[in-house]
Structure formats: structure tokens, C-alpha cells
Amino acid sequence: xxxxxxxxxxxxxxxxxxxxxxxxxxxxxxxxxxxxxxxxxxxxxxxxxxxxxxxxxxxxxxxxxxxxxxxxxxxxxxxxxxxxxxxxxxxxxxxxxxxxxxxxxxxxxxxxxxxxxxxxxxxxxxxxxxxxxxxxxxxxxxxxxxxxxxxxxxxxxxxxxxxxxxxxxxxxxxxxxxxxxxxxxxxxxxxxxxxxxxxxxxxxxxxxxxxxxxxxxxxxxxxxxxxxxxxxxxxxxxxxxxxxxxxxxxxxxxxxxxxxxxxxxxxxxxxxxxxxxxxxxxxxxxxxxxxxxxxxxxxxxxxxxxxxxxxxxxxxxxxxxxxxxxxxxxxxxxxxxxxxxxxxxxxxxxxxxxxxxxxxxxxxxxxxxxxxxxxxxxxxxxxxxxxxxxxxxxxxxxxxxxxxxxxxxxxxxxxxxxxxxxxxxxxxxxxxxxxxxxxxxxxxxxxxxxxxxxxxxxxxxxxxxxxxxxxxxxxxxxxxxxxxxxxxxxxxxxxxxxxxxxxxxxxxxxxxxxxxxxxxxxxxxxxxxxxxxxxxxxxxxxxxxxxxxxxxxxxxxxxxx
Amino acid sequence: xxxxxxxxxxxxxxxxxxxxxxxxxxxxxxxxxxxxxxxxxxxxxxxxxxxxxxxxxxxxxxxxxxxxxxxxxxxxxxxxxxxxxxxxxxxxxxxxxxxxxxxxxxxxxxxxxxxxxxxxxxxxxxxxxxxxxxxxxxxxxxxxxxxxxxxxxxxxxxxxxxxxxxxxxxxxxxxxxxxxxxxxxxxxxxxxxxxxxxxxxxxxxxxxxxxxxxxxxxxxxxxxxxxxxxxxxxxxxxxxxxxxxxxxxxxxxxxxxxxxxxxxxxxxxxxxxxxxxxxxxxxxxxxxxxxxxxxxxxxxx
Numbered sequence: 001x002x003x004x005x006x007x008x009x010x011x012x013x014x015x016x017x018x019x020x021x022x023x024x025x026x027x028x029x030x031x032x033x034x035x036x037x038x039x040x041x042x043x044x045x046x047x048x049x050x051x052x053x054x055x056x057x058x059x060x061x062x063x064x065x066x067x068x069x070x071x072x073x074x075x076x077x078x079x080x081x082x083x084x085x086x087x088x089x090x091x092x093x094x095x096x097x098x099x100x101x102x103x104x105x106x107x108x109x110x111x112x113x114x115x116x117x118x119x120x121x122x123x124x125x126x127x128x129x130x131x132x133x134x135x136x137x138x139x140x141x142x143x144x145x146x147x148x149x150x151x152x153x154x155x156x157x158x159x160x161x162x163x164x165x166x167x168x169x170x171x172x173x174x175x176x177x178x179x180x181x182x183x184x185x186x187x188x189x190x191x192x193x194x195x196x197x198x199x200x201x202x203x204x205x206x207x208x209x210x211x212x213x214x215x216x217x218x219x220x221x222x223x224x225x226x227x228x229x230x231x232x233x234x235x236x237x238x239x240x241x242x243x244x245x246x247x248x249x250x251x252x253x254x255x256x257x258x259x260x261x262x263x264x265x266x267x268x269x270x271x272x273x274x275x276x277x278x279x280x281x282x283x284x285x286x287x288x289x290x291x292x293x294x295x296x297x298x299x300x301x302x303x304x305x306x307x308x309x310x311x312x313x314x315x316x317x318x319x320x321x322x323x324x325x326x327x328x329x330x331x332x333x334x335x336x337x338x339x340x341x342x343x344x345x346x347x348x349x350x351x352x353x354x355x356x357x358x359x360x361x362x363x364x365x366x367x368x369x370x371x372x373x374x375x376x377x378x379x380x381x382x383x384x385x386x387x388x389x390x391x392x393x394x395x396x397x398x399x400x401x402x403x404x405x406x407x408x409x410x411x412x413x414x415x416x417x418x419x420x421x422x423x424x425x426x427x428x429x430x431x432x433x434x435x436x437x438x439x440x441x442x443x444x445x446x447x448x449x450x451x452x453x454x455x456x457x458x459x460x461x462x463x464x465x466x467x468x469x470x471x472x473x474x475x476x477x478x479x480x481x482x483x484x485x486x487x488x489x490x491x492x493x494x495x496x497x498x499x500x501x502x503x504x505x506x507x508x509x510x511x512x513x514x515x516x517x518x519x520x521x522x523x524x525x526x527x528x529x530x531x532x533x534x535x536x537x538x539x540x541x542x543x544x545x546x547x548x549x550x551x552x553x554x555x556x557x558x559x560x561x
Numbered sequence: 562x563x564x565x566x567x568x569x570x571x572x573x574x575x576x577x578x579x580x581x582x583x584x585x586x587x588x589x590x591x592x593x594x595x596x597x598x599x600x601x602x603x604x605x606x607x608x609x610x611x612x613x614x615x616x617x618x619x620x621x622x623x624x625x626x627x628x629x630x631x632x633x634x635x636x637x638x639x640x641x642x643x644x645x646x647x648x649x650x651x652x653x654x655x656x657x658x659x660x661x662x663x664x665x666x667x668x669x670x671x672x673x674x675x676x677x678x679x680x681x682x683x684x685x686x687x688x689x690x691x692x693x694x695x696x697x698x699x700x701x702x703x704x705x706x707x708x709x710x711x712x713x714x715x716x717x718x719x720x721x722x723x724x725x726x727x728x729x730x731x732x733x734x735x736x737x738x739x740x741x742x743x744x745x746x747x748x749x750x751x752x753x754x755x756x757x758x759x760x761x762x763x764x765x766x767x768x769x770x771x772x773x774x775x776x777x778x779x780x781x782x783x784x785x786x787x788x789x790x791x792x793x794x795x796x797x798x799x800x801x802x803x804x805x806x807x808x809x810x811x812x813x814x815x816x817x818x819x820x821x822x823x824x825x826x827x828x829x830x831x832x833x834x835x836x837x838x839x840x841x842x843x844x845x846x847x848x849x850x851x852x853x854x855x856x857x858x859x860x861x862x
Contacts, residue, residue, distance in 0.1 A: 173682055181761040195686070195837065285761050287752050287834030293595035359753055359832045362839055508686060509762050509836045 002049070002079050004029050014044055021460075027398070028249065028462055030084045035096055038087050042072060042099045051076050051083060052392070053103050053379045054464070054473045055489035058113035060144045061477075062091060064458070064484075068119055070096055072106070073462060073475060073489075077397040082462050084475075089119050098124040105379030108497055109489075116143035128162045131205050135159035142213060149210065149217040164201040166191045173508055177206060181285050181512045184522040188499075188515065195507040200500045204522055215486045216479075221247060221455055224483065225319045228474075231488060232521050233314060234277065237263075237270045238467040239474070239488065240319040245400055246474040247321045247483070250461025253453045257402075259323035261443040264402040265336070266309075266318060267465070268432040268439070272343065273302045274468030275425045275432075278519045279350075282422065285516045286363045291354060298346045305339045308332065322453035333440050344433050351426050364419035368502035368514035371416060378498045382470020382491055383424040384518050388416035394466040406438045418517040425519075428468075457484070467491045469519045492521045564807070569642055569651035571811055575792075576641035579815070580784035581605035586819060587826040594830045605784070612777035620679055620770045629675035630771070630778035636667035637782045637789065646792040647814030648807050649719045658716040662703055665789070668782055669695040672757075675779075676767030687766020690837050691757035694747060697844040701744040704851040708737040709797045711858040718796070725800045732862045736854035738798035743847045747840070748790050750783060751825055753832040754840050762834075791818045791825075 002010075004027070008020050011031055019032040033041050045051045051074040059069040067088040074083040087096055098121035100106045110121040111130035118141040121127075132142070135156035141147065166172050166189075175188040185206035191199040211231060215224045228243040229236035241263050248255060255263075276299035283291030303313040309332055310316035318324045328336070354360055370380070375388040385392055393410040395403045411427035413420035459478045464471050470491030477485040495518040502514045584605040592599020601607075619626065642652045643661045650657065669691060676688035710716045712734060713724035725734070747754035757766050768779055795817050803810055835843070 171682065173686070180764055194689075283833070287755070287759070287761060288832070289591075290594055290830050293597060297596050357831075357833075359835060362835065363833050507836060507838075509756070509759070509834075512762055 002076060002081065004081060007049075007076070007081065007083065010049070011041065015041055027080055028082045028084070028460075030086065030460060032086045032088065035087045035089065038085070039097050039099060039102065041085055043102050045074055045083065045085065046103050049076070052376070053105050053109075054082075054471070055475075055487070055493070056106055056109035056113055057475050057485070057487040058117035058119055058143065059477065059485045059487075060117055061484075063145055067091065068094055068117055070113055070117075070119055071475070072099065073473065075394075075398070075464065077392045077394075080398050082398070082464070084460070084462065094119040095122055096120070097122050100124055100126075103379065104377045105494055105497065108493065115141070117141055118144065131208065133159070133205075133208065134161050142210070143216075147213075149213045161187070161203045163189065163203070164199075167199055169193065170198055173511075175511055175515065177203075179512075182515065182520070182522070184520075186515075186520070186522045188511070190503065190508065190511055192508055195509065197503045197506050197508065197511065200503045202496070202500070204496070207522070212486055212488065215483055218482075220482045221321050224486065225321070226317060228488070229315050229317065229319075231490060234274050234521060235270060235467040235469065235472070235491070236315050237266050237318065238465050238472050239490070241267060241401070242463050242465040242472045242474040243476070243486070243488075244319045244321050245463035245465065246461040246476040246486075247455060247478065248453075248461070249463055250459040250476050250478050251321075251453065251455040253322050253450050253455075255323050255450055256447045257444045258327075258446045259448045259450075261402045261439050262324045262326075262328055262448065263319070264406070264439045265328065265436055265443075266306075266316060266324075267401065268436045269302060269306060269309075269336075271432045271468040272429060272436075273299050273306070274519075275429045276302070276347070278425060278468070279422075282418075282513065282516050283354075285512045286360075288360065291350065294350050295347075298343055298350065301339055301343055305336060308335060320449065321455065323447070323449035325448075327448050328443075333443075336436065336440060340433050340436060344430065347429055351429075355426075361419065363513065364422060364517075365417055366415075367418045367506060367510050368517055369415065369417045370498055370502050372414075374498065374501050375416065378494060378501065380470070380494050380498050382466065382468075382495070383421055383428065384470060384495050384498065386411065387413045387420035387424045389414045392471075394464045394471045398464050400463065400465065402439055402442075405442055406435055408435065418513055421517045469521060470495060490521065492518070496520060496522075565651050568648045568807070568811075571648075572641045572644065572646050572651055573638060575646055575815065576638060576785040576788045577781070580781070580788050581609060583787055583819070583822055584784050587822060590823055590826045591830060594827070609777050609781060612772075612780070613774050615773035617773040617775060620681070623678040625674050625678040626770075627775070629671040629678070630775040630782075633668045633671035633675075634778045634782040634785070636664050636671065637785045640664040640789050641785065643718070644789050644793050645718050645722050645796045646788070646818075647796075647811035649722075653717055653719050658706055658710055658718055658721070661718065661793075662699075662706065665702070665786075666695065666699055668786060669699075672767045672779065675771070679770035681770050683763040683765075683769045684767050686763050687757050687759070687769070690759075691767060693837055693841060694754065694757060694844075697841050697848070698744050698747045701740055701844065701847055701851045702748065704848070704855050705737040705741040705744075706793075706797060708733055708851070708855045708858045711855070722796045722800050725797060726803055731857075733854045733857035734798060736857060737851060738794075740847050740851035740854060741794055741798065743850070744844065745790060745794060745821075746825060746828055747844070749787050749825060752829040753835040756834060756837055756840060759834060787822060788818060791821045795821065 007029060011018055015033055015037050021030040054073040054075050057071045061067055061069050068091055069086055069088055071084050071086045089096060096119055098110055100110055108130055110124055113119050114121060115129060115131040137153055170191040170193050173190040173192050177185045177187040187203040189201040190197050211227060215227060219227060225240040225243055228239040231239045276295045280292040280295040307313045310318055310326060318326055370388045372389040375385050375390045391412045396408055396410055409431055411424050413423055455478050457478050457480050461476045464473045472491050473489040475487040476483050499515060585602045589599050589602060640661060643650050643657050673688040673691050676684035709721050713721040759766060768776060
């Protein structure tokens with residue numbers, strides 16, 4: 001066990017003079033280190049103290065301090081402690097030493113900092129573009145403060161992603177950008193010899209939406225939760241909850257107890273629906289459509305229930321900074337209990353039916369293995385980590401909402417294959433049902449909104465929430481009436497970086513279920529503007545017209561941006 | 562002569578016109594097990610009709626690519642004329658069993674050739690899977706049918722059926738029948754052995770580049786294959802009951818086909834797709850079983 005004070009002392013001892021700030025919640029420590037000390041301190045924290053890297057945030061703070069800031073957010077899972085190591089970077093020479101050689105899991109986050117803020121990570125092993133679109137001009141960094149949120153880049157013909165060269169004597173199988181089993185765009189290139197995969201390459205981030213920029217430039221504190229909810233169609237409540245908690249942590253607002261319980265209930269209902277959804281999709285991927293139909297039938301009951309509670313099947317619109325917008329009345333509590341009883345009985349039937357299925361075991365066991373060591377290095381979270389024997393769960397390790405009051409068991413398995421990831425999720429299904437029951441039992445009376453929450457500017461807050469797919473992290477620097485910087489790290493972000501490791505020595509037939517077994521949500525990882533096209537007239541577009549339409553953002557006035 | 566023409570027309574009609582209904586029947590069963598409402602019974606006819614009326618996009622002007630769908634369906638229809646479906650086979654001669662087995666292997670080869678000519682990597686992978694499956698499963702069909710032929714002392718399908726009806730069960734026939742039943746799931750490209758198509762892995766594999774009428778021809782051939790394979794299995798290994806009235810026999814066979822196809826569909830519904838190496842391992846076991854049946858037949862049991 002290490003407390004915040006001990007950790008501060010250790011860091012001072014190790015690095016000499018460092019600037020320490022703390023936040024009010026007592027669980028967050030912010031340390032500013034010199035650029036030359038970054039590698040040493042990161043190495044010390046990750047390898048000696050056993051912390052886990054959550055993500056890296058690049059912030060343009062030139063209006064306040066005249067510097068860019070790069071923050072590495074670490075989690076001490078056993079100690080309920082979040083550590084943010086920051087370096088300040090001079091805009092005249094925006095270069096830092098990459099920590100990816102020390103922590104492979106920092107790979108994407110550092111490339112993202114380079115793409116969005118323009119701070120170059122030196123000695124990065126894979127310095128290709130990550131987040132920005134392939135036709136985006138060089139040297140234009142969208143997350144800088146002087147960058148307008150509605151900027152449209154100039155037209156480019158035939159932009160192509162930078163791809164890895166295929167190894168000799170292999171052929172390329174592509175999974176994506178549009179693939180029938182992955183409902184979202186993601187481009188995996190598999191280098192195969194016959195059916196065996198010998199290497200892979202990934203290009204994603206096809207549906208950027210500019211969500212962070214929008215929050216930093218346009219919306220205000222209480223509009224962002226509704227935007228945050230739209231980061232992901234499946235774990236939307238997680239994101240809005242995580243954002244609200246981050247602002248609450250920064251502003252030292254305490255949400256009322258009843259609001260916390262309602263958040264917990266909604267989070268767990270969301271987890272039940274998400275795991276049932278995943279089970280169905282996993283079944284579909286390996287051709288087992290009976291599982292798909294049955295688990296989605298069970299899930300449907302839950303969707304009706306959430307519609308009764310919030311008015312929506314998904315995208316509930318429940319959270320605000322300081323509390324929630326709708327109460328769960330006594331009638332609804334009764335209804336929830338009834339639906340849960342049915343869901344539990346029906347899920348049990350499905351789980352019993354599939355857990356002994358030998359053909360299913362043949363398809364899932366020893367497929368897509370991820371060792372505990374790799375899981376730690378790539379910093380995977382959630383069911384993927386727990387299936388590899390990494391015992392982390394932010395509901396238990398960083399308790400938030402009503403979780404400190406509830407009894408929670410965390411299922412952990414050892415093999416790290418797709419079957420273990422399935423087992424973790426099946427176990428969690430019943431844990432979640434139990435948690436909702438406990439929360440309903442203990443829910444106190446009282447208000448559901450904090451009175452008159454005020455958010456002072458210039459504070460920082462970090463919040464983690466255990467989403468169904470793993471841990472989500474939101475980082476907020478408060479501004480005057482909107483966040484000065486809001487960084488989202490969705491749960492799929494680290495898991496996707498582990499997929500190339502899981503591909504090792506597998507066959508093409510395994511590829512979709514390996515990708516599926518991390519419960520991927522590609523859009524969660526992506527952040528830029530997208531265009532929703534709704535054209536009723538029949539028209540065939542040429543490639544040039546489509547490019548034109550993409551770049552101007554509309555198709556004959558029928559679209560809505 | 563009139564009788565033979567009638568049977569020929571009946572067989573062709575069963576293979577062509579009735580086969581989509583069989584697929585619709587399977588889709589209804591699937592829907593019931595899935596707790597779904599499911600499509601109408603005639604949906605497969607509508608699907609075929611829609612495909613035929615669609616524009617035909619060709620990825621290559623290769624003649625092989627254009628011809629293989631026709632060859633595939635043609636071979637299946639010819640096979641239908643050699644298959645007894647309740648009554649005697651309309652075309653038959655001494656040794657027609659050998660011809661039938663060859664005819665039945667043509668669709669698989671046509672699918673492979675068409676896939677390879679399209680040049681898509683998914684089609685290539687599907688074709689290589691199809692080839693591996695054909696090479697492991699077709700021998701089972703060979704061996705089991707020849708087992709029955711040895712018992713009946715003839716390679717004429719009509720003789721084999723007649724012998725089965727009059728002599729009843731024997732150890733070798735039971736084992737061979739069982740082996741063919743185990744292989745049937747793969748011959749009909751049903752889960753867990755639909756690896757060549759595997760739409761969630763390689764997007765329908767060999768058919769990925771086919772569209773419109775050509776795809777319809779392939780699909781139709783696959784539906785027709787179901788009728789032929791199941792009829793063949795039933796006529797050789799479960800020929801009874803025979804009434805002696807031709808029309809009644811033909812109808813009884815159809816009812817039996819529906820029952821077997823229903824069973825095949827139920828097996829499909831409780832299994833995920835296997836990988837190619839797992840499937841081949843499975844069929845090695847089935848082939849050994851078929852060989853045991855053959856050995857018993859050679860010993861006269």
C-alpha cells in the first residue's frame with residue numbers, strides 16, 4: 001500500500017525538486033517534472049512501483065502558462081491512487097523523449113499527442129500518423145488553442161494511409177475497412193501464409209467526430225454530458241458519468257448519495273445489456289446465431305426497462321455535473337426487480353447451454369492468447385485484462401458512485417484466451433444483477449442534484465469508470481464556462497493495441513473472433529467530424545463527387561452535418 | 562417410356578422447383594429456434610427471383626468466371642436424372658453409380674474454379690477451404706455408396722435400392738449409412754462445416770465476387786444439391802417403406818427428405834463453425850468409420 005503522501009516523498013527523493021499539486025478528492029496527485037527526467041520517472045513509476053499507464057494527454061496551455069503540457073496518467077490500482085506526471089514543453093521546440101520503449105501501451109497515446117498538439121515523441125518506434133485523416137495537411141494541429149473548431153482542410157486527391165510493408169512470401173488479407181462482422185470501420189491488414197497469420201497492421205480512426213474540440217470550444221459544462229454520452233452507443237452512460245465525475249473531482253462538488261446510487265444502478269444495467277450484446281455478437285462471429293438471437297431476446301427486456309426509467313432505450317440523458325436528472329421511483333424499483341429476476345433466469349439457461357458446448361470450446365480455447373505480462377505492458381483493462389490474470393477493476397480499485405457501499409466480486413481467469421474472456425463476461429453478468437439488487441436495497445432518500453454546483457476555473461480532475469468493455473478515463477482541466485481541456489480515453493483504446501499480439505500464430509478463421517473477443521468499439525476511440533447522409537433521391541456518385549462531398553461536408557443539401 | 566419421362570420430369574422438378582421450398586422450410590425452423598418470426602416460407606423463391614432480375618456485375622471477363630455457374634447447375638440437374646427419388650432413376654445403366662459420384666463432385670470443382678478466376682483473396686481462401694473439404698468428404702460418399710454396391714453386387718442404383726428393400730439391414734450398411742449421415746452436414750454446406758462460405762470470416766468465400774443471375778445459379782445449384790444428396794442417402798440406406806405405387810413412393814420420399822433436412826437444420830442450429838483443420842480431423846474419423854463399413858461388406862456381413 002502506498003498513500004499519496006508516501007508517493008510524493010518517494011518521487012521527491014527520486015527526482016529531486018518536483019512541483020506537486022493535489023486535488024481535493026485525496027486520490028489524485030499531479031507532479032510536474034523536467035523534460036529530461038520524464039523517462040526516469042516513468043520508468044520508476046511503471047517498473048519499480050508497478051503502476052499502470054492509463055493514457056497520455058497533450059494540452060495546449062499557451063494562453064495560461066505559455067507552454068504545451070504532456071501528462072501521463074498512471075493508476076495505482078491497489079492503492080486507489082491516480083498519479084499524473086506532467087512535462088511542460090516549450091512551443092519553440094516541441095519535442096519530448098518517447099516513453100513507448102519503456103511502456104508499449106503508450107504507443108497510440110503519444111502518436112495522438114503528436115497528431116493533435118504537435119509535440120514530437122523522439123525515438124518513437126512507429127512514428128506514423130494515427131488519429132488524423134490521411135488527407136489532413138501536415139503541421140496543422142487541431143487541438144491547439146488558436147485552431148478554429150470548424151476548420152475545413154483543403155482538398156487533397158488520392159490520400160492513402162501509410163501502411164506497413166508486407167513481409168516476404170506472405171499475402172495480405174484485409175479485415176475491413178468495412179467488414180460484415182465488424183459493424184464499424186476499422187482496417188486490419190493481416191499478413192498471412194496460407195491460413196496462418198504472421199503479422200498485422202492496423203489503421204483506424206475513420207470516424208473522427210471532433211468531440212473533444214467541440215467541448216473545449218463550443219459547449220458548456222452541462223451540455224458536455226450529452227455529447228459525452230454520444231461517444232459510444234453502447235456504454236454512453238459510462239462516458240457521461242465519467243465526465244461528470246471528473247468535473248466534480250476538479251471542482252470538489254459532492255453529488256448527493258441518492259444520485260450516486262442511481263448512477264450505479266444505471267451503470268450496472270448498462271453492463272448487463274452490453275455483455276448480453278457482446279455474447280450475441282461473439283456467437284454470430286463464429287457462426288452460432290442461436291446464441292445471438294437468444295441473448296438479444298433477453299437483452300430486449302432490459303432495453304424496455306431502461307426506456308421506462310429514462311425515456312430512452314439507450315443514450316439515457318441522465319447525468320449532469322452534480323447529480324442526475326431523473327429519480328428512480330418506488331414503482332420503477334419494483335419493476336427493475338421483476339425484470340432482473342427474469343433476465344437472471346433466462347441468462348442462466350443460455351449460459352448453461354453454451355458452457356458445456358464442445359464445438360464452442362474448440363473455437364474459443366487457446367485462441368487469441370494474451371499473457372499476463374503482455375497485458376501489463378500494453379496496459380489493457382477490463383475483461384480482457386481480467387481474463388489474462390490481471391486483477392484490476394476500477395469499481396473496486398477506485399471506488400466511485402455507490403460502489404464503496406456494495407459487495408463486489410471480481411472474476412479473474414488465467415489463460416487469457418477468448419474463452420476466458422467469455423467466462424469473465426458471463427460471470428460479470430450475474431455480478432451486475434446482484435449489484436443492482438444491492439443498490440436498490442440500500443438506496444437512501446434525498447435530493448438527486450447537488451445544490452448550485454459551481455466549477456472554478458484552472459482546476460484539474462481525473463475520473464475512471466469501469467465500462468462493460470474495460471476502464472474509461474476522463475481528464476478535465478476546468479475553464480471559465482466550459483472545460484479548457486477534456487480528454488477521453490475509452491476502454492477499447494488499449495485493448496485494440498493488444499490485438500496484434502493476440503493474432504500471433506492464429507489462423508484467418510480466428511481473426512474476427514479475436515477482434516470480437518475484446519468487445520471492440522471503434523468509434524469510442526475516434527474523435528473528429530462525421531457526416532450523416534440522408535438522401536432519398538437516387539443518384540450514383542462518382543469517386544470525385546464523393547471526395548468532394550466528404551470534403552465540403554454535404555451531399556446536395558440533403559445531408560445534415 | 563412415359564413412366565420414365567414422368568419420373569425424369571418429377572426429379573427435375575424436385576431438384577429445381579422444390580429445392581427453394583426446402584430452404585424456406587429450413588429458414589422457418591431456424592426462426593422458431595431463434596425465437597424469431599422469420600421470413601415467409603416462399604422467401605427463397607423471392608430471393609432467387611430478385612437475384613435473377615439484378616444487374617450482373619462482373620469483376621473479370623474470364624470465360625471460366627462466366628461459365629462455372631452454368632456448369633455447376635447443369636451438373637446438378639444431370640445428377641438429378643441419375644438419382645432415384647422414391648421411384649427408379651430416370652437414367653440408369655450398369656455402373657451409373659460411378660457416373661453419379663463424378664457428377665456430384667463437379668459442382669464443388671466449378672465453385673473452386675469460379676472463385677479462383679475471380680482473383681479475390683477471400684474467394685481464394687474459400688476455394689482452398691472448399692478443396693480441402695471436398696478432398697476429405699467426397700471419399701466418404703464414394704466408400705459408403707460402394708459399400709452398398711458391394712452388398713447388392715451391382716453398381717446400378719436401382720439394383721442397390723431394390724436390394725436394400727428386399728434384404729433389410731446388415732452391419733456394413735448400418736455403419737456406412739451412419740458415416741454418410743455424419744458427412745451429410747458437410748456435403749450440404751451446413752454448420753458446423755460451412756467453412757468455405759463462412760460469411761463472418763471470409764464473406765461468402767468463393768461467391769464473394771459473384772452477384773445477380775450468376776450468384777442465383779450457384780445458389781440454386783446448392784439448394785438442388787440438398788434434394789439430391791438427401792434422396793440418395795435415403796434411397797440407399799433407408800429405402801422403405803415402399804408402396805409399389807409410383808406417385809405414393811415419390812411423395813413418401815419427399816416427406817422423408819423434409820424430415821432429414823429438418824434434422825440437418827437442427828444440428829446446424831446448435832453448432833458454431835469449425836476451423837478447417839478441426840473439420841478435417843473430424844472427417845478423418847468419419848472416413849475410418851466408412852472404411853470399417855466397407856471391410857464388413859467385403860467380409861459379407
